[in-house]
Amino acid sequence: MKTFFSEEHRRHFPQAELSGGQFVTPYERPSRVEYVLARLKERGMTDIVAPGAPDMAAIRALCAPDYLDFLENAWAEWKAEGMAGEIIAANFPARRMQAGRPPRNIDGKVGYYALASETAMTGGTWAAALSSAASAQAAQAHVAGGAKSAFALCRPPGHHATADMYGGYCFINNAALVAEAFRRDGAGRVAILDIDFHHGNGTQDIFYDRGDIFFASLHGAPEDAFPYFLGFADETGVGAGEGTTANYPMLPGTGYGPWSAALDDAIARIRAFGAEALVVSLGVDAYKDDPISFFKLDSPDFMDAGRRIGTLGLPTVFCMEGGYAIEAVGVNAVNVLEGYQD
Numbered sequence: 001m002k003t004f005f006s007e008e009h010r011r012h013f014p015q016a017e018l019s020g021g022q023f024v025t026p027y028e029r030p031s032r033v034e035y036v037l038a039r040l041k042e043r044g045m046t047d048i049v050a051p052g053a054p055d056m057a058a059i060r061a062l063c064a065p066d067y068l069d070f071l072e073n074a075w076a077e078w079k080a081e082g083m084a085g086e087i088i089a090a091n092f093p094a095r096r097m098q099a100g101r102p103p104r105n106i107d108g109k110v111g112y113y114a115l116a117s118e119t120a121m122t123g124g125t126w127a128a129a130l131s132s133a134a135s136a137q138a139a140q141a142h143v144a145g146g147a148k149s150a151f152a153l154c155r156p157p158g159h160h161a162t163a164d165m166y167g168g169y170c171f172i173n174n175a176a177l178v179a180e181a182f183r184r185d186g187a188g189r190v191a192i193l194d195i196d197f198h199h200g201n202g203t204q205d206i207f208y209d210r211g212d213i214f215f216a217s218l219h220g221a222p223e224d225a226f227p228y229f230l231g232f233a234d235e236t237g238v239g240a241g242e243g244t245t246a247n248y249p250m251l252p253g254t255g256y257g258p259w260s261a262a263l264d265d266a267i268a269r270i271r272a273f274g275a276e277a278l279v280v281s282l283g284v285d286a287y288k289d290d291p292i293s294f295f296k297l298d299s300p301d302f303m304d305a306g307r308r309i310g311t312l313g314l315p316t317v318f319c320m321e322g323g324y325a326i327e328a329v330g331v332n333a334v335n336v337l338e339g340y341q342d
Ligand code: SP5
Pocket: 019, 020, 118, 157, 158, 159, 160, 168, 169, 170, 196, 198, 226, 283, 285, 291, 292, 321, 322, 323
């Protein structure tokens, strides 16, 4: 399996994440991908290439124009306003406030376009987010060109980003770009399987009313886990998309038994849907030692999960999402890929 990866990810490395009332070094840090690259090489998966320039037309088709303008210019506006630190959202349009009017002031704009305040932005964030999207797009082009599968080693991740909001360490929804590209290239129906510990709220939101794209997510129950306000089992889609969203929220302490049962159900739903291509949002934060998650998967479980995903027999793009037990991220992510290939 070929890997698509851009060194430009390094341009996104904020110093700060707001966590538990303190600023900590972000869990989502550049060294995460070093462990994935090292493990790929260790396992002989040395076909690793840089993507070309991002397909901006496809990104513009996915995202709101004002949101992309914001991402591109936020740092300059933040600095022009005299802000000393990194961009952190502090003000949100909460219940019964005007959630549809972007403020002129950058501090207000940041809150308008953010869905959480843990994620800081800096001067390099836009370039890094574009390079991550470019990796996803290149992986999809490789599979559309006839390869059975490809791995987009995306950083920053994407599944929390909606068409017009960032947060949860995500800015552009890479998996959504891949799904739309598969549709454009001729797949009638596409499925997205999100196995990151956190609910893929952004991906769900983007495709909630779509009958041609199935979204399934296995995640920590929203009552207990970020993003808290989406990912309930009774969210099943709307309009033409009724029945094309499947959420599997699970409780703290969930191990591979119930998790893999949910995976099997999601796989059966994807098969019944008649998907012609598959996108896997490959987060490995369901791992037992992940510092911000509460599932109990062990490293071999990820290989078995990959094997089960492979039974679908679909052209597949894996997009890297979360995983913060840094030294284990490489083994766990590559285990999924190896299990899939078996
Ligand atoms: C892509 C992805 O996995 N995003 C995850 C975003 C999680 N954001 C909230 C993190 C909450 C961390 N809580 C810290 C608890 C430390 N013990």
